[in-house]
Amino acid sequence: MIKVVLWDIDGTLLDFLSAEKAAIRKCFSVFGLGECSDEMLADYSAVNIGYWQRLERGEMTKPEILRGRFETFFSHWGLDVSLAERFNEEYEMRLTDTVIFLPGARETVEALRGRAVQCAVTNGTKRVQELKLRRSGLDRLLDHVFISEDLGAEKPGAAFFQRVFDTIGQIDSRQVLIVGDSLTSDMRGGVNAGIVTCWYNPLAKENASGLALDHEIRAIPQVLDIM
Numbered sequence: 001m002i003k004v005v006l007w008d009i010d011g012t013l014l015d016f017l018s019a020e021k022a023a024i025r026k027c028f029s030v031f032g033l034g035e036c037s038d039e040m041l042a043d044y045s046a047v048n049i050g051y052w053q054r055l056e057r058g059e060m061t062k063p064e065i066l067r068g069r070f071e072t073f074f075s076h077w078g079l080d081v082s083l084a085e086r087f088n089e090e091y092e093m094r095l096t097d098t099v100i101f102l103p104g105a106r107e108t109v110e111a112l113r114g115r116a117v118q119c120a121v122t123n124g125t126k127r128v129q130e131l132k133l134r135r136s137g138l139d140r141l142l143d144h145v146f147i148s149e150d151l152g153a154e155k156p157g158a159a160f161f162q163r164v165f166d167t168i169g170q171i172d173s174r175q176v177l178i179v180g181d182s183l184t185s186d187m188r189g190g191v192n193a194g195i196v197t198c199w200y201n202p203l204a205k206e207n208a209s210g211l212a213l214d215h216e217i218r219a220i221p222q223v224l225d226i227m
Contacts, residue, residue, distance in 0.1 A: 006121045008180030012200050015100040023094035044073045056185050096131045104221040109141050119144040123154050156189030183209040
């Protein structure tokens, strides 16, 4: 029986892509950079994912990826690279302007209250995640919030999950379920920690990671079936 659910936030419970697009476009307006096209947004998203994967592999620090992603993106489009740090500061705050639950996510968390200990597990920056959790109400719905900056370790590292277990207490690892959209962060982290994995894969992407996962779902309410 699953007693603890570890929820990824961005792209699992909350619609990160909508927030990302709105934040980038607003920042383009604030900095007078003209129109941000769909092509530019797609390019930024790919660059951003690549940088976060470097963080997960321990190749870069978080400040380096936050600045570096915009330096790379700006260089692709001939924009002033010197703006990258200030642009990132504005972008981080604008991310919290758009807080939208993915379909069925809030209802699923509410349905599991009292049935399992529910925790947020995120690599996102502390100031952004805390505001996002507060604006969404997840800070009141979840039992614990684990942010990598507070733990001093990032998903998928074993140290991240050990610090989670240190807080929630001793429990059989196979009674802990992690639900997330990222193979490189959430699922690899779950495998590293020896807990039950559930890949949220709404677009039916191929699992090219080589990871043997316990569950794969297309919609968040399917977590209730696993429980």
